[in-house]
Structure formats: structure tokens, C-alpha cells
Amino acid sequence: MAFINENFLKLPGSYLFSEIAKRVNSYKQQNPDSEVISLGIGDVTRPLAPVVIEALHQAVDEMSREETMRGYAPETGYSFLIEAIRKNDYASRGVDLDSDEIFISDGAKSDTGNIGDMLGIRNVVAVTDPVYPVYIDSNAMAGRAGCFRDGLWSDIIYLPCTPQNNFTPELPDKKVDIVYLCYPNNPTGTTLTKDQLKGWIDYALKNKVLLMFDAAYEAFISEEDVPHSIYEIEGAKQVAIEFRSFSKTAGFTGLRCGYTVVPKDLLAFDSYGKKYSLNHLWRRRQTTKFNGTAYIVQKAAAAIYSSEGKKQIKETIDYYMDNARIIKQNLEAIGMTVYGGINAPYIWAETPAGFSSWDFFDVLLDQTQIVTTPGVGFGKSGEGFIRLTAFGKRENTLEAVERIKSLKI
Numbered sequence: 001m002a003f004i005n006e007n008f009l010k011l012p013g014s015y016l017f018s019e020i021a022k023r024v025n026s027y028k029q030q031n032p033d034s035e036v037i038s039l040g041i042g043d044v045t046r047p048l049a050p051v052v053i054e055a056l057h058q059a060v061d062e063m064s065r066e067e068t069m070r071g072y073a074p075e076t077g078y079s080f081l082i083e084a085i086r087k088n089d090y091a092s093r094g095v096d097l098d099s100d101e102i103f104i105s106d107g108a109k110s111d112t113g114n115i116g117d118m119l120g121i122r123n124v125v126a127v128t129d130p131v132y133p134v135y136i137d138s139n140a141m142a143g144r145a146g147c148f149r150d151g152l153w154s155d156i157i158y159l160p161c162t163p164q165n166n167f168t169p170e171l172p173d174k175k176v177d178i179v180y181l182c183y184p185n186n187p188t189g190t191t192l193t194k195d196q197l198k199g200w201i202d203y204a205l206k207n208k209v210l211l212m213f214d215a216a217y218e219a220f221i222s223e224e225d226v227p228h229s230i231y232e233i234e235g236a237k238q239v240a241i242e243f244r245s246f247s248k249t250a251g252f253t254g255l256r257c258g259y260t261v262v263p264k265d266l267l268a269f270d271s272y273g274k275k276y277s278l279n280h281l282w283r284r285r286q287t288t289k290f291n292g293t294a295y296i297v298q299k300a301a302a303a304i305y306s307s308e309g310k311k312q313i314k315e316t317i318d319y320y321m322d323n324a325r326i327i328k329q330n331l332e333a334i335g336m337t338v339y340g341g342i343n344a345p346y347i348w349a350e351t352p353a354g355f356s357s358w359d360f361f362d363v364l365l366d367q368t369q370i371v372t373t374p375g376v377g378f379g380k381s382g383e384g385f386i387r388l389t390a391f392g393k394r395e396n397t398l399e400a401v402e403r404i405k406s407l408k409i
């Protein structure tokens with residue numbers, strides 16, 4: 001008889017996106033001629049950059065010839081991609097990493113979800129609220145979250161991020177072992193300055209806390225004072241793992257490539273207090289459970305680091321960030337209070353007084369045929385907000401804001 005991991009039974013249904021789909025489908029059935037525009041889901045819409053397509057074609061041709069075909073990739077990535085990352089994403093910002101501190105993967109969702117494999121079950125985990133759900137659900141599957149009641153996990157420490165604290169989480173006032181931080185943030189679109197992030201590094205060094213830093217939206221940063229990597233701050237190599245992804249940076253959501261940095265200075269402890277290298281444990285985990293990202297995909301990822309590649313992906317990011325500006329300015333023009341949209345492709349908008357996240361979601365769908373994401377779906381502190389994404393087509397974004405401007409509430 002096979003027994004299940006009963007932690008899975010504690011998980012609530014993935015209610016958010018299925019509930020959105022249900023409401024949208026029912027609206028479409030009742031209004032078959034309506035033109036629904038989605039500013040809801042966080043997926044890209046622009047085609048891949050020409051350099052990426054070219055690299056893919058070339059790599060496919062290599063695979064067709066006996067002399068150049070490739071079998072299993074190195075589990076932690078080809079050196080041509082690791083070197084490009086080291087030089088362009090880190091050395092250029094004054095961060096020196098060794099090649100064996102970078103682990104290429106099939107994306108940041110897998111890595112943020114799998115990273116807990118090498119960490120003990122009794123760690124106390126803190127997350128910002130609202131939050132990217134993967135951090136919580138993966139810890140719940142491992143048995144670190146306790147029980148789910150009234151929208152909260154009993155053993156997770158929630159750090160609210162609201163306008164009252166400028167979306168800056170307070171340092172935990174209880175004992176915590178692991179903290180997940182995502183900056184620029186999904187869903188709020190907000191960031192931490194260098195000084196604010198330094199506060200977290202100092203706290204982590206002092207209290208032996210491990211920081212999981214998700215920098216999936218790093219490429220969207222436009223302001224000077226916002227760190228691109230947590231390792232730009234002194235001491236971070238001793239306390240932080242950093243996750244990056246080509247998904248939003250270069251439209252790889254369908255190709256799948258990302259990477260995780262686990263510095264060799266980063267240590268964690270056994271129950272006797274003896275120190276162990278997390279770099280070593282993560283290598284052991286990846287070489288056992290992962291057989292590498294496809295050669296053609298790694299070639300495609302490396303192509304974005306050429307000067308032409310950098311130019312092309314920047315054009316796409318600028319396109320999305322122009323959408324963000326259009327959404328932000330137009331919502332502000334009708335008196336709405338909005339956050340984000342400057343260093344991230346998300347706009348976090350306050351619902352009008354008296355409207356819950358789902359109330360306002362329904363009003364927007366009924367009156368304007370615009371699909372958004374109710375903020376409460378990302379956590380309790382998201383109540384009273386909706387998230388709009390800038391990943392849409394320009395004409396849809398323009399049409400959407402015109403419709404929202406005509407909203408009568």
C-alpha cells in the first residue's frame with residue numbers, strides 16, 4: 001500500500017485563478033458578444049527577440065549533426081551561459097561570483113519551490129503578505145506551514161506590506177529561520193532601496209537567518225537606488241540565495257530557463273550547531289534530481305547577453321513598461337490610488353472605498369470587460385487591492401484604460 005504525503009491534504013484548492021476563470025467564463029456566456037481584455041495573468045505576450053530565435057535555430061542545427069549533437073547537459077549548466085551571467089549580471093555591478101556558485105535551471109518557480117529540499121522541517125518560515133504563492137505552498141507540502149485556517153497558515157509568519165508601511169516589511173518580532181523576499185515585488189510592483197535591503201542583511205547576519213531573494217523582475221528596475229542583486233550589499237553572500245529567471249527578462253515563460261546563486265560563504269546548521277555549505281547541498285540535490293536545462297534553451301539564454309541581444313530585450317521591456325506607465329497614469333487621472341509600475345510590470349491599485357478585491361473585480365468585469373487579479377488572492381494584506389499587469393498588447397492596454405476611465409461607481 002502506498003501512503004500519501006498528508007501535507008498535501010492541508011493545501012487549499014488553487015482557488016484564485018480557477019475562480020477568476022469561472023467568473024470570466026460565466027460572464028462570457030451571458031454576454032457572448034463582449035470583448036473581454038485580460039490584464040490579469042502574469043504572462044508575457046511579445047515574441048522572443050530575434051537573437052534568441054537565431055540562437056535556437058543554430059542550436060537545433062547542431063543537434064542534427066553527429067559532430068555537434070549534445071546529449072545530457074551538465075546538471076548545473078553549460079559554462080558558456082554561466083560565464084555570461086557571471087560577467088554581465090554580476091561582475092558589471094561589482095559582484096564577484098565563482099562559476100560554481102551559479103546553478104542554471106528550468107526556471108525560478110522550480111528553484112524557489114525545490115530549495116526547501118535541503119532545509120530542515122523545523123525551520124520557521126516568514127513571507128511578505130501579499131506574496132507569490134509558491135513560497136508558501138512548497139513549504140506547506142514539506143510540512144513547515146502548519147494548518148490552514150481562515151486564510152492563514154498557523155506556522156508561517158506573515159509580514160504585511162501595505163501603504164501604511166510603504167510596502168516595506170517590518171523585521172520579524174519572533175524567532176524566524178528563513179525569510180522569502182521578492183523585489184521588485186510580485187504582486188505589488190514595489191521595491192526596496194539599498195538601505196532598506198541592507199537592514200534585512202544586517203538582521204539576517206545578526207540572527208543567523210537565511211534570506212531567499214527572488215529577483216525575477218530585476219530587468220524592470222529603472223530607479224538608481226534599487227539594487228539589482230542582493231549581493232550588491234555587503235555581507236549578503238553569507239545570508240542569501242538569489243533566484244533569477246529569463247521568463248520575464250527575455251520572454252522565456254514557454255522556453256524555460258532561470259538560475260539560482262548559492263554562494264559558498266552561505267552556511268546552515270545541523271541540530272548540533274555544526275556548519276554546512278548550502279552550495280554543496282544544493283549541488284547534491286540538483287545533480288540527483290535534475291538533469292540539466294536543454295542545450296538549445298541555454299544557447300538561447302546566452303544570446304541575450306550579446307550587445308544586440310541586450311538591445312533587443314530592452315526594447316521589449318520598454319514596451320511593457322510603457323504599458324505600465326499608461327495604466328498607472330490613467331488610473332491616477334481618475335483619482336485612483338495606485339502603487340508599482342515603475343520598477344516592475346505590475347500595478348497594485350486600491351479598490352474604491354467600500355469595495356473588496358472581489359467586488360471591484362466583478363465591477364470591472366461587468367462594466368468594462370476587463371479582467372484583473374483580486375489582491376486578496378495573494379494574501380490577507382492584499383484585500384482592498386487589485387493587480388493589473390503591463391504584459392498585454394499595447395492596443396489592448398490603451399483600450400482597457402479608456403474603458404476603465406468611463407467606469408461609473
Ligand SMILES: *Cc1c(COP(=O)(O)O)cnc(C)c1O
Pocket residue numbers: 042106107108109110132182186214216244245246247248253257258
Ligand atoms: C514569474 C515569476 C517567476 C518566474 O518563474 P519561472 O519559473 O522562471 O517562469 C519567479 N518568481 C516570481 C515572483 C514570478 O512572478
